[in-house]
Amino acid sequence: MDDLGAEIGTCISEDDTSVDDEPRSKKRRLYVPLSAECFKRTPKETGFHRSARECLRKIREDLLQHRWQEAAEYMISYFQTLEDTTVTKQLLASEIIWRLGTEILHHHPNSNPEDFNSFLEQMKNIGVKSYLKVSLEHAFHLLLTGHFDEAKQQLSIAESWRYGRQSASQADKMKLIHAYRGFLDYFSWISKKNATSGDDDADVADHKEMHNYFRQASVNLQEILKQPGVWDPFVIGYVNMLEFYNDQDGALSILKEYAYDNSFPPNPNAHVFLYDFLKRHDAPEKKLIRVLEVLQALVPSHELMLELCSLLLKSDDEKHLEEATGVIFSLLDYSSWKQNLEAWTYLRNTVKILKKKKLMHLITKEWETRKDWWPAFHFRTHHAKIDLEESKELITLKAKTASLLSGHKCIYCRKKLELFKESNGHAKKVRNVVKRTASPIASQEVSRGHY
Structure with a gap:
């Protein structure tokens, strides 16, 4: 535990004063998501618990004021809460130390990557039930600092981690670990593809290695896409690989399921991805219209509504012209389109077409409600x-x-x-x-x- 405290306290010996000289009026106020329960008194509270609660309150105040040095000093004292005899409080303390300690190390000017990595490694072993969450955050931190291979290694280690009986929450986190591991394999595939595409001397071994990355990424990405959720980057990556290997049917199947499966939450991006795919592959206009109609129901102000209006105006069907009128009027109901020349041009063109076809009652119908x-x-x-x-x-x-x-x-x-x-x-x-x-x-x- 003393080593753990040292990870936060490594910077203290170099500077004993507050490191934040920025004017308070310009500071960005942080929101530290600590439950009010952390600060409540309990009926059987001891002096140890009172000290821990007061220490946590001080840490929170210092974080809100960007006083990273003072927060680090109080955090060293707060490590004593790991000695609590109650298992529930030990778990809560390890969670708090992980989250607040990460925040302090991330902002303290005297911290370094070695401190950060060492701190997270120790937090994995102290709060074993948080092992997967900490591993995932560790991988994100490594990616942000440009250590791609190390991030991939962290996820590989987490994939093989086991502790006791696996709970439902652990199973969900493990799926997420697999998904991100597959996503990093996709980036490796992208890198290899770019390296071999312009190289006439690329041999069979390079293409084989590239295909291995594709296979590894596909296995993990397929699994996560079976779980209801918003998986936009994973979908884009998987579809990109399938298109490269000319599996258009497989890519279309993935996109349709992602857009239309009712077990997934409503996601406008899913319909945008499907529309872009169909458009790239010269799908009939009827299919394009159907996809954009669903998108219009979700986001009437989406920029693709101009394309929907354009497609509908090409038709001589009165129903399509009526729909186009409603689409362009609905688009201009939003303030973000008030000064958009293209949108007003579409409305003017719609009026011209309806006037020519003697269907001005459609304009009157929309105007009456506005x-x-x-x-x-x-x-x-x-x-x-x-x-x-x-x-x-x-x-x-x-x-x-x-x-x-x-x-x-x-x-x-x-x-x-x-x-x-x-x-x-x-x-x-x-x-x-x-x-x-x-x-x-x-x-x-x-x-x-x-x-």
Whole structure:
């Protein structure tokens, strides 16, 4: 335990004062997720427990104020809680020491990678039930510091770890360990593929090694994708490998299951991945529309809704045109699209198509549900000023749309005319000044419209 305390205290001898000289107003306030139970008094509390509780409170305050040196000093004292005779409190203490000790070592300016690695190795053995969680965090830390092979080795060791009877939670964590091990094998496959793709001299052994990485990654990634969850990076990696080996059916099956299996949580990215795959492989437009329709139900403001609108407008079917109208109006219901020229262009094009086909009642239908709030949301005078700063094309397009929806007397259209008059008047003054002050050659250029 003394060695464990030394991992946090290695920096103390070098600096006895607070190491954080940053102005307090600029500090980023941390949230330390400690349960209120950690600070509660218990009926049979001893002096030992009171001291431990007060020490933990001090550590928390120092962490919130970024006083890493003081936190490290208090942490050395808090290690004594590992001597508690209650198993439950020992487990809680090991968890707290692991999490807070990691935070301190991560931020303390005098800590080094050796301290960090040694601390985590000892935490694995003290809190054996946290072994897998600590191993996974250790691997992440090594990856962030650029030690890929060491991270892979940590996960390999964790894969073979066993302690007593395996609980359900341990089984889930072991699946996660396998998954990340497979993900690192995928990165090894990527690296090998990039190295051999441009090398004409690559021999059979290189391709065999690359295929071995693919096989190892596939085994682990297949298993994790059977578990309900959000596994975006794993799915992308697995599909990438399957596409490389021309297993399009296998890749499509994975993506469909990930997107449509009801046991998985709703995930818009799953439908984006499926759409991108189908588009890459020239799938029929009907399939593309079906995928984007599901995405639209989940995220009406997604940028792919412009593509859905485009696909629907290509059809002569009135139902598709009605759907396209609803899609573009729903997109513009969101503030992130208020000044998007492309979105307003799509709305204008939709109006033109519906007008040509004598289906303007579809526009009226959508407008009826929005006429009470769209004018204040899109067509106020201050919107016109902002839109003109964005581009003249945008304010012109929105003015035409506003006049169609709200009538020619809408305040947005009037403001647009005022702004254009002011802009033209200013430009005319500038041209007159240039004519009076310019040389004869420059005057000729002005008369030709070059200024």
